[in-house]
Amino acid sequence: MKIGILTGGGDCPGLNAVIRSAVRTATDHYKWEVVGFLNGYKGLVENKTRPLDSRAVSGLLARGGTMIGTSNVDNPYAFKEIINGSRVTHDVSDRVVKTYEANGLDGLIIIGGDGTLATALKLYKEKGLNIVGVPKTIDNDLSATDYTFGFDTAVNIVTEAVDRIKTTAESHDRAMVVEVMGRDTGWIALHSGLASGAHIIVIPEIPYDIEKIAEKIYERKSKGKHFSVVLVSEGAKPLGGNITVKRLVDDPSNAVRLGGVGNVLADQIEALTKIETRVVTLGHVQRGGKPSAFDRILCTRLGVEAVNMVANKEFGKMACLKTPFIKSVPLEESAHNRKVDPSDQMIGEARASGISFGD
Amino acid sequence: MKIGILTGGGDCPGLNAVIRSAVRTATDHYKWEVVGFLNGYKGLVENKTRPLDSRAVSGLLARGGTMIGTSNVDNPYAFKEIINGSRVTHDVSDRVVKTYEANGLDGLIIIGGDGTLATALKLYKEKGLNIVGVPKTIDNDLSATDYTFGFDTAVNIVTEAVDRIKTTAESHDRAMVVEVMGRDTGWIALHSGLASGAHIIVIPEIPYDIEKIAEKIYERKSKGKHFSVVLVSEGAKPLGGNITVKRLVDDPSNAVRLGGVGNVLADQIEALTKIETRVVTLGHVQRGGKPSAFDRILCTRLGVEAVNMVANKEFGKMACLKTPFIKSVPLEESAHNRKVDPSDQMIGEARASGISFGD
Amino acid sequence: MKIGILTGGGDCPGLNAVIRSAVRTATDHYKWEVVGFLNGYKGLVENKTRPLDSRAVSGLLARGGTMIGTSNVDNPYAFKEIINGSRVTHDVSDRVVKTYEANGLDGLIIIGGDGTLATALKLYKEKGLNIVGVPKTIDNDLSATDYTFGFDTAVNIVTEAVDRIKTTAESHDRAMVVEVMGRDTGWIALHSGLASGAHIIVIPEIPYDIEKIAEKIYERKSKGKHFSVVLVSEGAKPLGGNITVKRLVDDPSNAVRLGGVGNVLADQIEALTKIETRVVTLGHVQRGGKPSAFDRILCTRLGVEAVNMVANKEFGKMACLKTPFIKSVPLEESAHNRKVDPSDQMIGEARASGISFGD
């Protein structure tokens, strides 16, 4: 037997760990062959591969990134190519089938986010490919699984950063705004806010009132606590509106990218409270590098079970954590649908422990 | 209203985080008073306390240990004291009731292991004290909860240590035996073994055959992998027997403590395989210091919910993680009863990914 | 005897460690009294103090920040105050003398940057105060000492961040621009660039040619290395000019702070190379939190020797590392004067090992 494996979408700590255990299980345990497709669906469309065996994945468990590369675009149903000098977007899903057959595959493990897995589902349904998925979203916004891999690592990285930033805030009597990942959902901000003892957490699911944020900072000051830490998801929104962050490219030698909601909040907080305010945007540091122990275990398990699912012909499904089990779940459930519900127990706990959500 | 709090048993990362959030919730949210009893049940028997408010627990989230101290002994039903120069062990549970009443308590939160909580249950049942528990066992061997706090931190510490040790093993073509916590159960070894890519995991629940361990090391060597890492729980046992580790105190100036199963395994592996073998016993490094983000979140939640349970008069119960909820569970379920079952899914996954259990 | 201590200027890992060892040496070893002035010179002008003894500094060695606070402004020779509702800037150095005498001080230890120490020198010379300095600059730009404290910690933090970012760059075939501290000097970028294996280092002392940076990225691509990491000091400048980063505050609800040179470089690199480029600005994460072992040792030594200097009446001097010794150096040498010299041995080593400086 022979299987393929590919990783799609943004980088996420643990991708290599999934690849490693899937390859080991397939080659050493089942005695199958494994081939990796390079740079996500691109490699599948263009049949760019590298053979994978136990030796090839040696030392990979603790390494960030994905050894077979990934890409954000390149849905084979709407593939972008340059043909005869002009840019076209067309359906090349037949090429995927050709690649699949040319490699003599008995199964294909696809690790990726909702976009990647929606395509995987289509390829399974429409083309009959033997696909097994492993869901990947660093944002943890998937109800089919208790935790998505990479999330625990991201939360640890943010927590360590806030640990550092807090001491500066305290020494200088400052407000510090820390912007973290989470375009649509506040799980990273919520978890790392609880872990690091942030004073205010601002998330997309709970629109903020800047006056309430300023009030909380004042209230702390009145109790002799002259510093505050505000943790904000990149997708946070003010009550009754959106922030429009403009891009200024006034001259080519001074093209600048503008900051996001963190910068907006910092300016507003400083204006309202007259307390010196600084902003830190953690950015890509959150999604790369060595995974935490929790994520390495989760990824190792997901890799093994994805291969087991191929062995059991559980196609059109994905491997998910239902503590303490890894279970197979239909690919139909791969949409990123888990938002923070303001009535969640955890939100109540955060409030009870003294955290404000700026509402 | 006024509540008390105490911590009993061995140190565990996150104790301070539970105390911090319980105190904040009680004082800031419910506007109650809180008093801490010093050094576990000892403080309760002897009425040694310190008042706790929001300021007293400031900066505690990331700090290891317990700010109110702990002790391993001192069950008030069999309390050891020196009376008139002679050592007695007697029932002083009435003194506990006196302390409880003298402090005008409406509730008492007890954080501790199975011994501590068994006593808590007795005090609740026999003396009618308004007790709420928070289970603590770094070994994660409690079926009432998905994870016990401190466990994730311990697994991260072991994983980082094995990451370091592996490179030495590889450079020197050595076998390295790493002994970790787990007198009765192998959860720490199993999880950190998966996380760190150990080659052999030896746990109490699966008696080991030293020949099988040697075989695995040979097998690796025959594939050109001249090094191996063996992760062993302190409570691991050989097939059909026990290891008796003797204590040598032959003269007072040279009293030495003897090593445990890690040393035994290392000597046997070296003897059988002729491969240079070294042993590292991680010991107390595993149970102290800054908790991981996961544990800080879990502890913050447990502290809040323990106070909520007092508010809701859910006495005789303890706060447990049932992902993603914290639920209250009868104190009767506090016995450390969760062993690794050799037929667990996770054991199968470990085997499939190439790990031997020495059986 | 009785001494005072104050910390001025920006936060820097290790401030607390200096305070701790100075207090311990003064109180336990010399049996003196110690008083801390709050928030830098402000506390000295306004006589705001807290007594410091061995217990007060307990647990401080590993904690970031400064327990007696700091402030950036407040030079007593040009002190800003609001008098009768209007803002004045005037010389209040006499109030400093009054505070000094009111506290009955025999010596005053001042920990701070070049501004803080220039004032310290003036107070020593003009007012005859018994001042001993400890130089502080996270940028390591002081020729009087081999290393300034906080620098090693900052370099470790940047190095770990780049370790993480590199794996994402590699997985996505991206260029990543990482902006680090260093307004006037490139020591942090140079050291952490060597430590993390950055491909291009851009520092204030070597004006960059954006074409050369693009060339280096191309050259790497042509060798099959599709990703690059550019480490840039915040004060980096292009050949023959400066970057003017404008501040856009077009309407109150959308006030944004603009990015710095990192953003400029990222946009230019993407425009020139067509390679997807991302930027990370590490910001305040670099200057807070737990100091590295190197910095804790250095700070402990500096604190002890500053007190020894008071005991030896070596006033008007500061404690500096001249490996392996701590020596006293005239405060006149406290100006931040150590720039990276493009002909430094270390620059040559960086180039030989394959690093480009964009020149």
Next chain:
Amino acid sequence: MKIGILTGGGDCPGLNAVIRSAVRTATDHYKWEVVGFLNGYKGLVENKTRPLDSRAVSGLLARGGTMIGTSNVDNPYAFKEIINGSRVTHDVSDRVVKTYEANGLDGLIIIGGDGTLATALKLYKEKGLNIVGVPKTIDNDLSATDYTFGFDTAVNIVTEAVDRIKTTAESHDRAMVVEVMGRDTGWIALHSGLASGAHIIVIPEIPYDIEKIAEKIYERKSKGKHFSVVLVSEGAKPLGGNITVKRLVDDPSNAVRLGGVGNVLADQIEALTKIETRVVTLGHVQRGGKPSAFDRILCTRLGVEAVNMVANKEFGKMACLKTPFIKSVPLEESAHNRKVDPSDQMIGEARASGISFGD
């Protein structure tokens, strides 16, 4: 031109970083060929090699261990082999010359401790090989260089471990004995003791009086500090004698390795003070894994300069840090000769800050 490289002696964080920068400098900068000899002198005697180029050393900067292996034995002047079934030890230095010539080498970089470099010096003097050395001793006991690589990493690892252990000691009112590397010298204990705030440091250069250690612990207790941390070098010795640690192998199924001085101290402290005492032996965790930023910089510089020395024909010398320069020093100075002098400034500073040396 073509050069060789080998690593000898015990593992040390940074070996790979030296190899990486030496290879890059030689191949990319000088356009030479490089060959690595496997497992120290063994590879040189048996001509076991692997070619090294820029790609082969990619990703090596942060990885512990040595990619070309190392070995502790195998001095070619007293080489152990099995010939016709019997074990012989003989001079095979001519085989080294043969290997050197067969590979057409113009230079040979040897990275290792005093044994390894003493042999290197002999090969340079007696056989005329173009040898350049890089000294390696994790113990930092070499007067020719300000710091040896690996030392800063080891000190950081010990410091982090003591940070963890301290919280447990404090929670339980215990004495904790932590045994660290240092058979002949106390540099690691001294530096990490200062960095971690140990209360007592016991080193080989200052024989300890167990009564003085107990006194210090009592003194702390009398001040309300019920816990103490004792950091002890593995080579520490009591006043007027040695500790004889016996090896007990009474029956094959129960072979145990006995503990070292840490265990002895712990038993004696507990006996004398009646304070519960625990011991942690850090062992191999200290010498493996990811190097600190300081060590990565130092190693990168050493690798470059070793190659520069070959280019400049500075043979019979080794690359050493003379802050801030890397300088070449005769191989004659490679003996590990730098002990802690009880009159060192740093010892005085440690005492002033409250640390006892048990004397």
